[in-house]
Amino acid sequence: AVFATLLALAAAAPRPDDLDVIELLRNDRAQEGANYNTHVELDNGIIISETGTDEGVQGTYVFTAPNGEIVEMTLVANENGAVFESPSGHLPVAPEPVQAIHPVPEHALEAIELAAQLRSSGVEWDEQGFVIEK
Numbered sequence: 001a002v003f004a005t006l007l008a009l010a011a012a013a014p015r016p017d018d019l020d021v022i023e024l025l026r027n028d029r030a031q032e033g034a035n036y037n038t039h040v041e042l043d044n045g046i047i048i049s050e051t052g053t054d055e056g057v058q059g060t061y062v063f064t065a066p067n068g069e070i071v072e073m074t075l076v077a078n079e080n081g082a083v084f085e086s087p088s089g090h091l092p093v094a095p096e097p098v099q100a101i102h103p104v105p106e107h108a109l110e111a112i113e114l115a116a117q118l119r120s121s122g123v124e125w126d127e128q129g130f131v132i133e134k
Contacts, residue, residue: 005075005084009046009063012071045070055079065090 026041040048050059056078065071071090076083084091124132 005059005061005073006048009048009061012063012065050075 023043024040025043026039028037028039030037034052034054036050036052038048038050040046045062045064047062048059049061050057057075058077059075061073061075063071069090070088072086072088073090074085074087122134124134126132
């Protein structure tokens with residue numbers, strides 16, 4: 001997840017036409033075993049601030065989008081998974097559920113209703129969809 005975030009930051013960074021050199025303004029890094037702290041700032045507005053421990057990773061990533069907007073994202077990754085947030089509102093939004101775009105066909109609704117009636121009358125199915133004989 002961290003590599004994907006860094007790759008996204010690199011891909012979204014402005015690309016100057018005259019190939020200016022980007023200056024490193026700050027580069028603080030420390031590591032002891034699995035624990036680390038990183039804080040990097042570049043003169044093009046990219047800021048990477050990240051802390052990693054045995055329990056997980058927390059980080060803040062800031063860059064300037066091609067349209068000039070400042071993008072900020074935070075990451076918390078631990079045993080519960082990874083959660084990205086964007087106080088600046090720049091995370092993608094999931095598309096509408098398929099059912100909202102395409103209604104469920106009538107024959108499928110009828111099959112669902114029939115299955116519910118059979119289930120309420122005691123019919124059971126195995127994992128492959130076959131009726132279990134009692």
